[in-house]
Amino acid sequence: MTFCIGRVDAIFAPGGSGGIITAYALSLYGLSVPGDVSLIVSERAMVSRYCMPPQTAITQDYRTLAATAVDAIDARIRRQEFPSETVLDYQIIERDSVAERGVCLKGFWVNRVSPCTPRK
Numbered sequence: 267m268t269f270c271i272g273r274v275d276a277i278f279a280p281g282g283s284g285g286i287i288t289a290y291a292l293s294l295y296g297l298s299v300p301g302d303v304s305l306i307v308s309e310r311a312m313v314s315r316y317c318m319p320p321q322t323a324i325t326q327d328y329r330t331l332a333a334t335a336v337d338a339i340d341a342r343i344r345r346q347e348f349p350s351e352t353v354l355d356y357q358i359i360e361r362d363s364v365a366e367r368g369v370c371l372k373g374f375w376v377n378r379v380s381p382c383t384p385r386k
Contacts, residue, residue, distance in 0.1 A: 276304035276364070278324075285314050285321045285363075300365035307363075319362035326356050 279288040285307030289299050299305045299319060307314050307321045310328060314321035334352055341348035 274303055276306065278306050278308070280308040282309060283313070284308070285323075286317060289317065289321070289363075299363050304364040314359075314363075315361065317363075321363040322361045323359045324356055325359060326354060330354055 277288055277292075279285045285305060288305060288307075292299060292303055292305075297303055299321075305321055307323045309323050309325060312323075312325075314323045331354055334354065338348050338352075
């Protein structure tokens with residue numbers, strides 16, 4: 267198996283235990299979070315706060331999600347119109363699994379003063 271280090275800077279790991287599994291898999295290759303790879307997870311159970319390091323997470327407003335689903339079902343039963351798409355807010359819970367990495371643009375770091383060499 268080939269691991270594309272140098273290209274992979276961050277991983278989004280959705281699912282209940284995706285972050286734990288991803289962090290473990292990275293450790294098998296001698297890679298650390300966030301030193302080598304930043305990790306963002308998607309969760310509801312808030313398990314990520316107890317990982318080492320605590321994992322940055324994206325979470326939804328599950329009460330709004332449930333209420334929206336019930337409204338859609340109710341509208342369907344009553345043969346009423348309901349939007350075919352609904353956009354729900356999410357929240358980013360910043361923890362310790364994302365490294366602060368700069369972006370090199372035209373020879374300078376974005377938000378920094380020092381010169382840099384762009385990655386190929």
